Amino acid sequence: MTCAINPLLSFPSSFIGNPKSDFVNISTTFGVMTFLVTIKDNALSNRYEEAGTMSELQVGLAERSYPIIIEKGYLSEIGKDLLERNIAKRFAVISDDRVAGLYGTVLMDSLKQAGLKAELITFPHGEANKTLETIAQLASKLAQLGFDRNDAVIGFGGGVTGDIAGFLASSYMRGIEFVQVPTTLLAQVDSSVGGKTGVDIPEGKNLVGAFYQPKAVYIDISVLQTLPQQELLGGLAEVIKYGVIRDQDFFVFLKENREKILALDPTLITRTIHTCCRIKADVVSEDEREGGVRKILNYGHTIGHAVEGASDYSLIHGLAVAIGMVAAAKLATLNGLLAQSDMERIVSLLQDYQMPIEVPAELDRERIKRYLLTDKKAVGGKVYYILPDSIGSTQITAEITEEQVDLVLG
Numbered sequence: 205m206t207c208a209i210n211p212l213l214s215f216p217s218s219f220i221g222n223p224k225s226d227f228v229n230i231s232t233t234f235g236v237m238t239f240l241v242t243i244k245d246n247a248l249s250n251r252y253e254e255a256g257t258m259s260e261l262q263v264g265l266a267e268r269s270y271p272i273i274i275e276k277g278y279l280s281e282i283g284k285d286l287l288e289r290n291i292a293k294r295f296a297v298i299s300d301d302r303v304a305g306l307y308g309t310v311l312m313d314s315l316k317q318a319g320l321k322a323e324l325i326t327f328p329h330g331e332a333n334k335t336l337e338t339i340a341q342l343a344s345k346l347a348q349l350g351f352d353r354n355d356a357v358i359g360f361g362g363g364v365t366g367d368i369a370g371f372l373a374s375s376y377m378r379g380i381e382f383v384q385v386p387t388t389l390l391a392q393v394d395s396s397v398g399g400k401t402g403v404d405i406p407e408g409k410n411l412v413g414a415f416y417q418p419k420a421v422y423i424d425i426s427v428l429q430t431l432p433q434q435e436l437l438g439g440l441a442e443v444i445k446y447g448v449i450r451d452q453d454f455f456v457f458l459k460e461n462r463e464k465i466l467a468l469d470p471t472l473i474t475r476t477i478h479t480c481c482r483i484k485a486d487v488v489s490e491d492e493r494e495g496g497v498r499k500i501l502n503y504g505h506t507i508g509h510a511v512e513g514a515s516d517y518s519l520i521h522g523l524a525v526a527i528g529m530v531a532a533a534k535l536a537t538l539n540g541l542l543a544q545s546d547m548e549r550i551v552s553l554l555q556d557y558q559m560p561i562e563v564p565a566e567l568d569r570e571r572i573k574r575y576l577l578t579d580k581k582a583v584g585g586k587v588y589y590i591l592p593d594s595i596g597s598t599q600i601t602a603e604i605t606e607e608q609v610d611l612v613l614g
Contacts (some may be wrong), residue, residue, distance in 0.1 A: 207250050264489035265417060272397060272421045272481050279310050279424040283318030291419050292356030294321040295344055298369040299360040300329035303387050306430055307348045311360060323349055331517040332460055333401050334364045356381040360386035363395040369512050370401030383420040387433060389439025390522050392423045394439035398488040408507045408578035413452045415493050425473055438522020440557050443476055445529060446483045446552055449500045452576035452596035462556050464541050500598045503590040504529030508576035526559040531612040536591035538608050546595055562614060569613050
């Protein structure tokens with residue numbers, strides 16, 4: 205595969221294949237979207253050709269490495285690639301009802317034309333359905349349809365779908381292969397890459413799940429054209445996160461190209477997605493199971509998840525993370541880690557992209573703090589925060605007082 209990019213930025217890319225796939229055009233009752241990201245050995249090599257709207261990367265995890273393929277219009281080509289990779293003989297396409305209605309026919313036709321067998325299984329959209337009950341319903345459907353260990357799952361949709369499909373694949377028959385086909389910007393730049401899967405329980409977000417890597421990630425930027433504005437902004441919050449934690453030049457790029465990125469300029473959005481996937485693939489290949497450096501990917505998520513939960517998920521994930529990033533930047537400044545000027549740059553960029561920067565006044569602050577204590581990074585009752593110490597660099601600390609948290613929550 206080849207990729208087109210803006211030559212001002214070089215992107216790591218390398219493609220590895222180990223296909224196994226089968227699809228047949230059949231639909232049922234459950235749904236979601238995902239995208240392909242190629243992950244390979246512990247090396248990320250650059251490969252970007254000037255077509256403007258295509259690229260490839262590798263996530264380096266030795267024998268479990270996989271590719272990320274980013275290309276405009278690639279949804280109709282996925283069947284061919286899956287056939288070449290020989291990932292499975294049959295696929296369960298897991299999608300939510302919205303994504304299935306918009307793009308299900310395109311993906312299923314692609315699989316059918318490649319001679320692959322597939323079933324389209326949908327579930328009701330929304331974070332409220334990211335539950336163990338949904339997993340049980342989907343697993344029952346797979347069993348009823350006769351799926352076995354030689355078959356595979358495709359997560360086709362946004363972050364909720366990818367998390368559900370991945371966890372389903374990790375647990376059905378103690379683990380079958382799966383592929384990500386993300387359809388939201390947030391899923392394309394973040395949740396489809398790295399193998400985090402799981403569901404929510406009343407006590408907190410993503411508290412039940414598994415690390416389970418896909419065999420490939422396919423990203424078609426064309427599907428972003430139908431993404432609601434709020435969902436686009438939510439994805440862009442995760443995009444900005446990467447600039448803050450790891451790449452100052454990318455932070456500047458996002459500032460200088462805001463209008464074209466918001467307009468989904470094909471070349472710039474491809475470059476943006478590629479850069480985010482490169483950073484995440486690099487971090488994941490260093491620390492797959494979040495024992496160290498991978499924790500920096502949670503910048504903005506500690507308070508963001510708490511705010512999201514306290515809103516009963518009426519506030520979408522990405523926008524909650526934007527609020528969390530501002531809160532973390534303010535905590536960093538309060539603790540002398542981050543210059544006031546850099547904190548203001550972070551706030552300014554989020555505002556430029558029309559994102560919320562303050563915790564909604566109507567949310568119960570005590571409830572937010574209770575959610576903080578159930579954060580997955582909390583150890584021994586201590587909550588760990590990822591705080592920037594400059595644009596492009598972060599620290600992890602538990603030395604944050606309740607008074608400081610109260611101050612940034614407002």
